[in-house]
Amino acid sequence: MQVSVESTSALERRMTIGVPAERIETEVTKRLQQTARRAKIAGFRPGKVPMSVIRQRYEDAARQEALGDLIQSTFYEAVVEQKLNPAGSPAVEPKVFEKGKDLEYIATFEVFPEFEVAGLEGISIERLQADVGDADVDNMLEILRKQNTRFEATEGRAAADGDQVNIDFVGKIDGEAFAGGSAKGSLLVIGSKRMIPGFEEGLVGAKAGEERVLNLAFPEDYQNLELAGKTAEFTVTVNSVAEPKLPELNEEFFGLFGIKEDGLDGFRVEVRKNMERELRQGIKAKVKNQVMDGLLAANPIDVPKSLIANEVNRLRTQAVQQFGGNIKPDQLPADLFEEQAKRRVVLGLIIAELVKQHELKPDEARVRELIEEMASAYQEPQQVVSWYYKNEQQMNEVRSVVLEEQVVDTVLQKAKVTDKAVSYEEAVKPAETPQAA
Template identity: 30%
Template structure:
């Protein structure tokens, strides 16, 4: 087999492939053996028709499609290997010659991975991230953890306060008429949660048990129900029950229950501070890595084929569908609920998909430029980390993944990002961005 590659405009090119006549005849023989099993010819048992009789009756051309199925894919794959190109989409095939006793010739119009013209990726200016943990941050974290443990206690006396959960009946009117979806009985609402129309929850503060009130609000201009958007509404509200959070008091005993390594409140808060510092440090590192990757990609020049963007959109939709499945929804149901179509979603995802493709191509180009690879030892170490983290044996992880290519690529990408960070210059945030 011989193959030639000619680059055309953009990322397309023409791949010309010639397969020797001997291979064609072998493919025709295979095609005949397949077809003859289902042929009935008077005077011959099924599957026993001689080749000359078959060709005389049906013509050798009747074998060409099956022979093509046998020849094309292996020839195309071999041609890719021989020419060293990297296709990113299915080719357009043009069969030039397929005849018994002659070479098989075809042309493939192929879209290939684009060339990457790297810009600056060393010495990038990356904004420093503040990793300071203040006393107020520690106190807020402790407060949130205590509030998560709070019991809800019915308030027999007293009025609604922000943070209380009220059980209420409401009946909504616009222009004096009830509107669909504006009524409920026995509805639980946390006051201050921002769950209802702006202004609604604030007007519940101060109400007492069994008290009624007309709550006046205006629907937002961008409200999802167009017939209500921007309209003034009145809700007739009745308070059925008021529950307040009873937050436990942090003492030495509770501190040791919350954290086995803390003997008292001070030790518990010290451990909380350490956890916050570690979290801020990790967040800072991730933000700096993200900025370095984005800047390196922005500095690169790449003519990205539409086919690669479409493929990335496919992956993003698949990821979204998997997330929906975890919430008990399929894509069809989601589109019905949201009023969105798949084409709408694709259009919304297009810019992100293009950025993803550009980023991946840039990181791959840097890896090649710097001769960065993931060794077998790197892969083994990564598999062991996964095993320790998830409590699954290395062998089971290997069986699940099928091969180590995904891990090898992940390790390679991380090495590239580590290079970007090690070569970057950390700079202070602009004064006007500090707040």
Template identity: 30%
Template sequence: MKAELIKKEGNKVTFNLTVDNDKFESAVTKAYNKNKGKFNIQGFRKGKAPRKIIEAQYGKEVFYNDAIDIVLPEVYPQAIDQLNIDPIDRPSLDVQEISKDNGLVMVVEVEVKPEFELGAYKGIEISKVDNTVSEEEVELRLQEMVNKNARLVSVEDKAIESGDTAVIDFEGFDNGVAFEGGKGENHNLVIGSNSFIPGFEDQLVGKKVGEEVEVNVTFPEQYHAENLAGKPVVFNVKINDVKVKELPALDDEFAKDTTEFDTLAELRADVRVKAEEETKNRAEAEMRNSIVEKVAENTEVEVPNAMVEHQIDNMIMELNYQLQYQGLNLQQLLEMTGRSIEELRNERRADAERLVKSSLVLEAIAKAEGIDATEEELTAELEKMASMYNMEVEKLKASLRDADLEDIKGQLKIRKTIDFLVENANIA
């Protein structure tokens, strides 16, 4: 194998890649053995035709593409090591020659990580984030606990107000015809939750149990069901019940009944400790993000489009995972919001570019400062992950590919690099 650089323009590298004839011939033989069963040649049983007979009938290049696919995973990594380049995308190949004298000769073009000069990254000035927890914050968290333990109680002869839960039967009509999905019985609707079509809940305010209400609303223009989007419809609604929240008293009994504590004072102290820990972690995360952003701002980088697109792919994949937890999928989100997948990707492009640039700058700082993750640190991280997943460390290791381990080491290296930036920052 021989690799020779032709040119480097911006983030694109072009080079010649030559594979000697013996190695390529070996790959062609492997391609023949892999594919010979696909050929029906008169006079031979299927899969038994000699290579020369198949080549004579279909052309000597019949196995070349598969042979290139066989040899490339071996010679391409050697070539990029030899040329000391760091590809970020799949290469494009242009076969120049295949001959007995010169073997396989290709021109390879690939996008690589950009080269750039680091800006200032030590002594970054940042403000310390306030992480104090007020009494109001503690009280708010306690009230959230009270609300979570509230129970709904039916109230007779009560006019519906915002915050109440109305138990309703409803059926929707478009020009007098009932439409699909527009009917429900004994549905619990929290007034003010805005979970129904805009204007629906407002028209139930002031009504009482037993009343029947004609609710007139218009579906949003971007509604996911095209046959109803933008249409005025009528819902016939019957009020079956009205329920209000009954809140428990915030006292020692509440602490005993809902937590492991015996007194409200103990519960309050625990809530404060947890709030302080959360606030401290959040403040630290904000500070670290602020340092990374300022360091990235100090460096000019031509961010490769391939890396941005890959980052957007990851963001869309993460969004889809989040939607699945809510019982939705990406296509449903697009239909509900009236957006295309390209519009969704473009909305995330600026954030993706910022994340890629920060990643490139942090990698460059790690290289400049000789920061890396040790095997001991990797082992400690795997032990932490194993504990989180309730697995044995060895079983976790066995489930991970080499690429997964390298990714974990990469994350550790970036974390250590940010630690380095924090240690060398001026925090006022």
């Protein structure tokens, strides 16, 4: 077998492969012999059909099959011989594909970039430091109460900000009702910003049984492009008005969260535990984001287009699964996901190289610790731990998370790390980062 390789770009390789005709004929004959053992042809007993008849009937199909298999096997042999690491499948272009002649074809493909991760010492990380204080717990209790607000009907009172109204409404554009612009018995909390600007504000002061006409404009960036920027008239009938009532901090309220013992003190203990877990996760996530950004900035590398295309397709599929809709993944524009896909691919290659350079393996003690921390959020933690250890796929996912944490720790050992004391709220506030890993 003859092999020659040409570099057509930083990552693209054009490999010409020649396969001797004798090897092709050997493979064709092997397939014809297999066919002869099972062929059923009128006038001949099974296994007794002359090879000349077998060749006449099946040689073309056997040759096509042999050539396809030989291209696959010889391509693999060639990349091993040339010590290449292909990223994705090759595009194959036959040069000589004739019976009795050597097979010659060209395989064009991309290879994984070869690099060493560098610049760890130049990465700057700001690590937040915070505690969960009593005031933070008090604030969280109020948030939980508001999340479980109940609404009680009022008698004759006008609707105010924060009230829940039961409404019927019909929306029209140029005198014609439009799809999605009408509803009956719809519940709406005034001030929730669920409706377009001016709708909820227009119901302040309305009483049960009152009808109001609201002339409003849809925002220019409204999600439904057919309605964006258009003016509509909404006729709204208020059926009822209900005012918000915050639940008391009592046994009934605690029971909503599965806590039935130790009263308010016990509930505060559980709330604090959850807040501390959220705090740890929030600080860890912010540090990780900074590490990943630092690695990207310090290690600009070329990446195979095929890997980015595969990642784009994965993101398309995830988007369809998450948001639904009667569309196929390939109907979503690829450029919507291009930047995110490239970031994921580059980070994946950098992380894999760091794991290789530092010979990292998942720390099983940390794996156990992470599983127990996740399980602590459930009522029966030990059952959750047991479930993880019986599910190999879930265990591998946790090990991947732990390995990534170990990569972060490796970077932190060499990076410039400064600690900054902040409030609990600032520490858990989601970081503004690009959609990424």
